[in-house]
């Protein structure tokens with residue numbers, strides 16, 4: 379099905395999600411990509427998000443000038459993933475259908491503002 383969104387026109391909202399979950403398989407792929415052992419990759423690239431209801435490993439973030447923060451692997455000038463071939467499964471699956479809710483919102487707001495570069499606060 380043809381995608382009805384264009385990531386090249388988006389500042390990368392999905393890469394600013396606080397909790398981008400990674401599996402042990404994802405961590406092993408990151409380790410291989412960077413030539414690291416799995417324990418080092420787990421420690422360097424992820425942290426444990428643990429509450430009463432959740433216990434998961436998520437990607438570390440870094441501060442950003444558009445959103446509060448983004449995934450540490452996001453190029454904040456080019457607004458794209460720097461590890462595309464080694465990105466986690468959750469990033470491969472998103473968005474799950476032919477549309478992206480944030481992209482629709484972005485297009486709507488840019489039309490309203492008459493500004494192709496406008497970035498609404500999410």
Ligand code: SF4
Nearest residue numbers: 385388391392478481
């Ligand atoms: S939020 Fe949607 S349009 Fe933007 S980068 Fe992610 S998938 Fe692409």
Ligand code: SF4
Nearest residue numbers: 393449451452459469
């Ligand atoms: S790994 Fe790449 S696609 Fe996934 S959140 Fe980070 S920058 Fe975005």
